[in-house]
Amino acid sequence: MSRNPRIVVWNEFRHERENPVVRRIYPDGIHTAIMNALRRDGFSDVRSATLDEPEHGLPPEVLEETDVLLWWGHRHHDDVSDAVVKRVHDRVLRGMGLVVLHSGHFSKIFKRLMGTACSVNWRADGERERVWVVKPEHPVAEGLGRYFELEQEEMYGEVFEIPEPDELVFLSWFAGGEVFRSGCCYTRGRGRIFYFRPGHETFPTYHDATVQRVIGNAARWVAPHAIAQDPSANIRRDPLEPLHNGRAG
Amino acid sequence: MSRNPRIVVWNEFRHERENPVVRRIYPDGIHTAIMNALRRDGFSDVRSATLDEPEHGLPPEVLEETDVLLWWGHRHHDDVSDAVVKRVHDRVLRGMGLVVLHSGHFSKIFKRLMGTACSVNWRADGERERVWVVKPEHPVAEGLGRYFELEQEEMYGEVFEIPEPDELVFLSWFAGGEVFRSGCCYTRGRGRIFYFRPGHETFPTYHDATVQRVIGNAARWVAPHAIAQDPSANIRRDPLEPLHNGRAG
Amino acid sequence: MSRNPRIVVWNEFRHERENPVVRRIYPDGIHTAIMNALRRDGFSDVRSATLDEPEHGLPPEVLEETDVLLWWGHRHHDDVSDAVVKRVHDRVLRGMGLVVLHSGHFSKIFKRLMGTACSVNWRADGERERVWVVKPEHPVAEGLGRYFELEQEEMYGEVFEIPEPDELVFLSWFAGGEVFRSGCCYTRGRGRIFYFRPGHETFPTYHDATVQRVIGNAARWVAPHAIAQDPSANIRRDPLEPLHNGRAG
């Protein structure tokens, strides 16, 4: 499964059409930059979905055939319909991997999966971010050095109101004085979730080779593995077969 | 704070009025049994709220003055209004403690806080449950022995679809062959949450002294402590004061 | 790496030579039963090491070329030299996977990695054990059903004095009334560790197909992945390159 998960890159895709600064950096949209990088990384089944398509590009039949969903959204979280959010949520719980990017921390789907406010502090002055690898043995960090840098990024600062991550892979240092938990792993139901901080639309972050490497690693890590069983939900169980040995016989 | 948190015991309070078996066990409602036990444990500010009151007994002014909310619901989770659920959710994130009892695992508020399906397997044949203490140093287990037993309880079996608990305090053994994570601790936002499994309405579980002890311990543990600061949500931060020493000066 | 990790199965290998009951079940030793199962599972580089070999079969050159070590020991933990324990410990921290089996919970190496007493309660009456899968999406549970059973096993009961597992995959139910955390995942340094409970020497547990499946799954899961960098230990760092952008310039 590791090289061939069926991937959908979801993008709000409005900044690129409305803001010339963003369009210059991502003329074909953030999703296209990410899709191209994933293909160069060896993934062969990579598609896109965007906010203004019918059902935001995520009708049931698409989601059922998706192994990994990446999510970039920013200003228009509220325009995502609750029905689609419910559908994505349900699909994650049944095993689809989810990679949430940057301002996606405030998307309906991430908040629903986390159960918390998912708020951050921020400052979009384009300062230096240094992303430290604090769990070098984690598959998401494969191939990285001790840290990597982005010359210009939006700052996100703590408190990041999330449940304590199952595993914390990256910590960011910002020139202006803040720190942030920038790479956070979760399992919810059968699905794996990775939150990755960088990626403000006015900076060329998704053209950065290291960022692309992390996104590919993350897609591999969240991709579903064969699981033990179909976990039937909330049902009555008949008494198990009689116990015929031991003290409880 | 430990002895004087302002407690509200929320109960669906329909089984007791509709089902004579339940009414015989809890003539004044499950909430009253729990409230009496909490008062005997030394809590002095204990009230109730029930589903069929206006706003389910949880208008904003009540919630704002509540430190600890206990939640028992079963068949009528869907009758709890989304507006009240949102209000309780927000209040937990700002620091109110929440103790979720038994079939409350499937309540809207618990599912919203967990972000998962919260499903279980179950069998209501009235079999023996033995609840093991696996984290004896946890405040919720204070005063207990190695395990305690309930002669007749509904069985809940794994998989319990929850996020991995921050701390696992109890594990149940059932005569029919199942196990269950019966005492689960979480922090979400500023609020603490404890899930406690026993308490099917057709058995006298809330009259059991050990169960009452656990509920009192849980109320103390989830009660809010003074916190570091008011965690202002998702706001722009000005650049911090200039750095005037060290290498980054 | 997943199919070709270099595996060493370490066995105390004294019970089988001294106790006719054990010898009848494992005429060539517990390690041989496990090795055969691993080979049938597709692993091609599987060797053994035993207590009474020089350096317990684990000289530095062997350990350096080992990706996954399985450890079964019981009565003679104290005969394992501290120098070899230190060597194994160091190797795990640098990335070797470790699967600790049954009474290996009380081995020097497991206690050293956990930092706790690792004690259990126990009863070797040969009662029924039902092992529940509580994390079906975990790679160690791949291919299993909701639970599996062993007709006769030694009981281990809580409190199992370990650090809270990073992930809890299995919970055991025993006919005599106990529960136990039977499948526990940890990362320590760069190395992954899996503790798997079943395997008392007087029962044919390691001939059980499901147990063999779990051991193969565990070997795959603990096998080292490429890691981000060589994590140089406790060294002075020169000031990082000058910062020439942003507020900290």
Place this chain on the structure above:
Amino acid sequence: MSRNPRIVVWNEFRHERENPVVRRIYPDGIHTAIMNALRRDGFSDVRSATLDEPEHGLPPEVLEETDVLLWWGHRHHDDVSDAVVKRVHDRVLRGMGLVVLHSGHFSKIFKRLMGTACSVNWRADGERERVWVVKPEHPVAEGLGRYFELEQEEMYGEVFEIPEPDELVFLSWFAGGEVFRSGCCYTRGRGRIFYFRPGHETFPTYHDATVQRVIGNAARWVAPHAIAQDPSANIRRDPLEPLHNGRAG
């Protein structure tokens, strides 16, 4: 218990006698600065113990009557006898709280409890450290603002080779470009452990009011609570009383 735990502040106490720079800052030793602060915080039973006393000031009768041990050591970790380390380790597992300060990360006792190398990267150039509160609801952070600063401190950088903390309370930002997990909570056996980063001997860190506040908070948090039972270690259990109800009867 919260105000009256019996506290021992352990200090290596050699730098202060050998290095005039350190002596000027801590003329009576680092332990005395910490003891005075704890007393001002309301703790009434605060003593010291130092490396060059017999048994390093920690004979069995002292440890048995200690609820909370604070540990500061730096250059002479190897001079601490293994017998005393074993004794402290055993005492923590039975419930004594432990607060490990700064370079104590590399002490024998901390490494033994963690099971990992506990290595860091470092640079003692006296740069600015900004300590961020990432878990404001944690008792150790009580009374703090969003962050606090130390004008001059030694830098510690990731990777800090520790087990993933149970709870992460502080993250440090350093002017020279690093980040560090500076406030880490663990439970091991019955004992709580808090690691707190700041405190290089050539800077007046322990005279800082906020640092003193954190140390007092930490002492309160690690102080033992009443626990469920005496957790008897690794013993045979007789079959439990016969089950006489339900399916397993």
